[in-house]
Amino acid sequence: DIQMTQSPSSLSASVGDRVTITCRASQGISNYLAWFQQKPGKAPKSLIYAASSLQSGVPSKFSGSGSGTDFTLTISSLQPEDFATYYCQQYNSYPITFGGGTKVEIK
Amino acid sequence: EVQLVESGGGLVQPGGSLRLSCAASGFTFSSYAMSWVRQAPGKGLEWVSAISGSGGSTYYADSVKGRFTISRDNSKNTLYLQMNSLRAEDTAVYYCAKSPIQWLVPSPGPYFDYWGQGTLVTVSS
Numbered sequence: 001d002i003q004m005t006q007s008p009s010s011l012s013a014s015v016g017d018r019v020t021i022t023c024r025a026s027q028g029i030s031n032y033l034a035w036f037q038q039k040p041g042k043a044p045k046s047l048i049y050a051a052s053s054l055q056s057g058v059p060s061k062f063s064g065s066g067s068g069t070d071f072t073l074t075i076s077s078l079q080p081e082d083f084a085t086y087y088c089q090q091y092n093s094y095p096i097t098f099g100g101g102t103k104v105e106i107k
Numbered sequence: 108e109v110q111l112v113e114s115g116g117g118l119v120q121p122g123g124s125l126r127l128s129c130a131a132s133g134f135t136f137s138s139y140a141m142s143w144v145r146q147a148p149g150k151g152l153e154w155v156s157a158i159s160g161s162g163g164s165t166y167y168a169d170s171v172k173g174r175f176t177i178s179r180d181n182s183k184n185t186l187y188l189q190m191n192s193l194r195a196e197d198t199a200v201y202y203c204a205k206s207p208i209q210w211l212v213p214s215p216g217p218y219f220d221y222w223g224q225g226t227l228v229t230v231s232s
Contacts, residue, residue, distance in 0.1 A: 030215075032215045032216075032218075034218040034219070036152075036219075042224075043202055043222040043223060043224050043225055044144075044152065044202070044219075044222050045222070046218075046219055046220050046221070046222070049218045049220075055220055056220075087151065087152055089152070089154075089218065089219075091215050091216040091217060091218045092214060092215050092216070093213070093214045093215070093216060094166050094213065094214075094216050095154060095166075095168045095169065096142075096154035096157070096216050096217070097154065098151055098152040098153070098154070099151070100151050101151050101152075
């Protein structure tokens with residue numbers, strides 16, 4: 001199975017900050033990488049697929065990059081509604097696997 | 108508007124069975140692969156199973172293979188997950204998720220564009 005490792009596991013940031021979350025795959029996954037946002041008690045919301053393509057309706061303050069084993073999610077200017085937990089997911093091969101999550105908290 | 112509404116969760120004893128349903132609307136259900144993803148209390152996301160748009164291809168996580176069966180009724184726009192021989196470690200919120208692809212192949216697998224709100228399954232005596 002492909003292991004997905006996210007870092008950091010949590011971070012504190014202020015409104016307006018630029019935030020970067022990293023996801024590393026245990027083996028190469030090309031660009032078959034997605035990112036999700038989840039707020040407490042809510043379903044995940046899809047943000048990015050194919051490492052850098054924005055899902056329909058997702059604001060451009062979210063961006064993704066990377067290929068192979070190393071990927072990043074960047075939020076250009078953190079807003080109050082962005083405080084949540086973010087997960088990466090590889091879909092290069094079965095079983096589909098997720099990272100452990102990065103909780104973004106208010107500083 | 109795409110809507111996915113799960114139902115069928117509840118409390119079940121170890122060794123018992125449960126069938127989850129996911130009612131879909133707002134898109135041509137038979138044209139898209141669907142998956143189940145679960146989240147244990149306070150934990151991360153775990154993919155459970157996927158099914159192609161026609162229902163002809165299915166994939167399972169090793170943790171549920173032989174115990175869970177994914178299926179769909181395209182005439183009713185509904186996805187199912189039959190869960191047998193349930194264990195305490197199956198306790199989780201179960202989400203259904205839509206993929207923007209119809210067919211499933213060994214690689215790459217599906218990613219997800221829409222998710223339901225989830226249904227809680229608790230396995231306990």
